[in-house]
Amino acid sequence: MGTSERLNMPLVWGLRILCSVLFFGAWEYAVRLGWLDPFFFSSPVEIYTQIIAWLSGQEIYYDIYITIGETLLGFAIGVLIGMVTGFVFARTPMLAAVFDPLFVVLNAMPKLALGPLFIIWFGIGISSKVAMAVVIVLFLVFFNTYQGVREVSQDLINNARILGASRWSVLRHVLFPSALGWIFSSLRTSIGYALIGAVVGEYMVAQHGVGHLIASAQANFDTTGVFSGLIILMLLVWVIDVVIQRVEEKLTAWRGQA
Amino acid sequence: MGTSERLNMPLVWGLRILCSVLFFGAWEYAVRLGWLDPFFFSSPVEIYTQIIAWLSGQEIYYDIYITIGETLLGFAIGVLIGMVTGFVFARTPMLAAVFDPLFVVLNAMPKLALGPLFIIWFGIGISSKVAMAVVIVLFLVFFNTYQGVREVSQDLINNARILGASRWSVLRHVLFPSALGWIFSSLRTSIGYALIGAVVGEYMVAQHGVGHLIASAQANFDTTGVFSGLIILMLLVWVIDVVIQRVEEKLTAWRGQA
Amino acid sequence: MTVRERGASQPDVRAEQRGQALAPYIEIRDVSKQFVNKKGTVFTGVTEIELTIEKGSFVSIVGPSGCGKSTLLTMISGLSGPTTGDVLIEGKSIRDVQNNMGFLFQKDVLFPWKTVLGNVESPLLFRGVDKSEANRRALEWIAKVGLKGFEHHYPHQLSGGMRKRVSMAQTFVYDPEVILMDEPFSALDVHTRNRMENELMEIWGGSGRTVVFVTHDLEEAIALSTHVVVFTKSPGRIKAVYEVDLPYPRNVAEIKFEPKFPEIYQMIWSDLREEVAGHGHE
Amino acid sequence: MTVRERGASQPDVRAEQRGQALAPYIEIRDVSKQFVNKKGTVFTGVTEIELTIEKGSFVSIVGPSGCGKSTLLTMISGLSGPTTGDVLIEGKSIRDVQNNMGFLFQKDVLFPWKTVLGNVESPLLFRGVDKSEANRRALEWIAKVGLKGFEHHYPHQLSGGMRKRVSMAQTFVYDPEVILMDEPFSALDVHTRNRMENELMEIWGGSGRTVVFVTHDLEEAIALSTHVVVFTKSPGRIKAVYEVDLPYPRNVAEIKFEPKFPEIYQMIWSDLREEVAGHGHE
């Protein structure tokens, strides 16, 4: 968060670590005491061992590379399309009126059901996973950009127009900075969805990738493998999220203290 | 959209219908000319026939009832949890600092991989689908509420505090109305995701529901069935979306013309 | 001094003393503005406004709070069209924002994400002025409004009066031909206000620039203007247009001591008083 | 009339003539406020502020734009604490917003989603006043500020001056004991302004209410206040505190014609002039 730098960061980290320790401790404890069945829940120690084993091998890096590649590519394309359509729709009420229900409805389409079409159109390589990530991310970014632009103060737009701003300048100097908070909020959500899209794509059909790893583990009742894969994914998302937040902080440096 | 009432609605509808006719016409045409393989793309006429056939039967209504029930229940619970956490986090920077990365990371978790856990925790009845919808919706609403509340003008909050508003009054009279645009934007996205959650849940395990219908059709290579099911889902979402928009218009009546 | 009641034909205002052209420049023809709310209720902001502003004149608008002064400025700016009637500039009906206009809004409309410098530069950059030139001119204006040292502050780090002055610099920096100003100086202390008024006189005096100025301070209106327009209370109509017959260049702080000043003041004030006294508290 | 330079010990201000208590009510003890921006640069808003305000007094603050007047009010309100020093009310250090205070902000802070009525009612409802009673009192105040007929308008449907008046009603309606006002009347026409000033005198005069009032209009400051505080230019310090020795009740429009008035005005003005003239445009 933008405000975190003014908080006591060592304390924040302390609490984060404390909570993690408590959580994983309780989990391990519950498994050992037989309250949780390791068949379904594995155990932190086993997961840790598995992750270490993976990380000391080589294949996992290729899987990660593939999945992150799909995720970032899908994210970038989805964000681009979503943002552009969001801006255009917000500034063109007629277009929005005609097509906005379509977006809501397409957003609600279970993409899983379109698997075969994705394969026909995009093959079984990474493109079909990227496409899956794109269609998921696109809508989220679209809706937030659309709303963000509609919430921009009309007074500021008026001032910009008086000051001689072209349509593009209004976009660049008013709409975009004003909607930035919303766009970033949607980016933080979207990165997760991009990953989900890529993983769902890998579930659907894949030779590599962490999603494929998880799906295979699942097929073998290897809960440890499933959780280990999930944790690797989550760590990746966390890293990307930190990057997004740094960028946001840079871009919204003008904001006052909350 | 809030602004649509000031647009020429007959024209909007005209354009919507025109676009639909063009789209479905092109689709039908392409199938008839053999440019699209009906095995994968079915055809509008067949889909129409199938939907009519379903609607004149009885079972479909039960399936719709089940799916909509799961969706709305998941939506309601998810929105409630997401909104409350969003408000709390936005107003408690320390809590947010500690747990906000967790939310980002949990959001990115491919829920599909948790299928077996959902089945253990929530059984094979509708609760597991509702739970699936909840965990998807929750994060979307959380992130938008969180951001919405953080964007509320501190000046307005200060004024409310000076005027004697309690924490609850500030929430009720300042934070909530101010964040409303964002909350509604996320509701429109979420309803789609609630449905996706319910359908993914039905894919996972089910006896009834439109998602189950689609999954069965898919297993039988019945593309017409898949598309018909999807179109029914999309029509349902459209209806819900119209309701959400009406409510939004009521609640944001104070806004000026854009 | 010419006094003209509303509805009389447009006066033949003499501006030759300052070497200005005489042609009607901005024409407001029987303009009214109605606001329709969501329930369909109609509220009349201003009505039957008929006013001709010559190129190079300095027109002040005074009137009770809520009489439609800002509404009129907004229509001249092209940001919002009249409900009936027509606003013309050089004979052409205004359909959109004009490129040669400046508008100092009553509200605070600085870009919160830009520093003082960024805000003041922006109109120049919008107009394609070279970055370093824009920078130079912006810094010059920041100094003129007394904000040297605050170039890199963001609006939220400034006081109310400072923000108003940034707005002023933002408008003056690109030297628009028509300047619309909505209560620009009311948030300033006396001295800063005087300095800004003199700055305005300087900008306007030298050239054919046209100013439309809204204020609640009749002294200020008289001190600055070639014409003072008095509005009736809401729904605003033009009650009278006065030509101010004082010589230019004027020193705003001193002009009050001109012998003619109190006479002019009394005349307009008696007219205005009727309006402002009439409203509210009934 | 008492004149006291900054740093001198607190004067024994006599307020008995209005039957007010004498105890120090609001104490500002060597307060300074520093703003740190994200780059770590420190900017001093006000410094070395030492001021005691008795219960029942009416203190005006004048000073150049950006000298820290609003900053001081914000600290008294409890919305933001001082960087050093302490602000006390009745001997207790202020840690949070006080329940018995009103604050008319310089900025426009009406709730955009509430109608005029909703805005004016809200402090009463926040305080648990019965809905119908709140409604009655709100309508009364809406009429007092001259906005009858606009009860159901939303803020964006009002003019600048009208919005300011809604804020006023919003503050006065719950009758706070301490009223902080930041340039409340500058956006109003002369008449409305006079009416509001008299309304304020009435509210304040009858009871032990305390007012801290920021204005750029020295005449207004003198006309209304028991004390006038003059600030130096930024970073603001208190230059002098003047006690205004004019009898109450005062009629704000007439008081200027009191024989003593010009004398007081000249005295304070000469002090203030140094400050306002000194800043900017160097």
Place this chain on the structure above:
Amino acid sequence: GGGTNTKETTAGGTAAAEKTVKVNVGSSSKGAVTAIQIEVAQALGFFKEEGLDANVIYFKSGTESAGALVSGQIDFSVNAVDHAIKAREQNKTLKMIASFTDKPSNTLLVSSSLKDSVKSVKDLKGKKIGVTGVGSGTHILTTYVLQKNGMTAEDVQIVPIGSASNFIAAFKNNAIDAGMVFDPTSTQLTDMSYTFPLIDMSDDAGTKQVFTEGGYQFTGLLTTEDVINNKKDVAQRMVNAMIKSNKYIASHKAEEIVAKLPADVVGKDKDLYLKSFAHTQPAISKDGVVSKKAVENNLEALKAYDPKNEAVKTLDAASLYDMQFVENSKK
């Protein structure tokens, strides 16, 4: 273990038992011909005859279904025996108590465009072969088939394709050259002339090309030790119903059987269903018996697939099934 969801309700006058027992049975999809016993029993009232009120629940795949069995959400599940093996590797015991298909009933299909160049498995060298998932039955069978033909998985490219409908898209897109599939996908693909069968393990002849002796245990009814020990009666009735299905299928023509099945099982394309059922019919067990040799063949194939898997090497085939109920039902 479960037990909680077996509700006993009285239903007077039933021939087989005084009480009707409600059971939850997991399956993967309504149209799956390898689980047709469930649908036949439902359609022909075999469950009712046994005093069972069978609640059939459809899961995304056998994995979810077996997971639900382990957690006690369901009492019986239609699965491949491989699921029991994998569960055993994770220390869970699931046993097959009746056999549905005792041949692999998988077909190795090759894209029609390769009709001239691919005449035997050896010709698949370097080609892309689709399987449903890594470690899935299709993957294991593919590896075994390759091994039998003197090749290893390294000689080809294995591509996990996921669900059945994806296969058709993948062949259309030319993403794969061959694929190990079962019905109805294999029939559909051949029907659409996208592919031709290279090895068809639905009948005896085809199976013998790969498993010289004893067949191969594919699907059957799985349950937990808990059910076997504590709900003997219910398990017995389930197996009775399943064997009735098996016998009915063995003694009737495909057309007759399909005519009895409801529309939502058969799907829109009746003809396709009939063809694929007829294609699979030879693989369907006639008596429900799981043979030791067949399960050993499964383990053999697994060893070929994953030579490093120690657990499989020591696993006793006999511990993966329990034939007491099938034996009893013969009496």
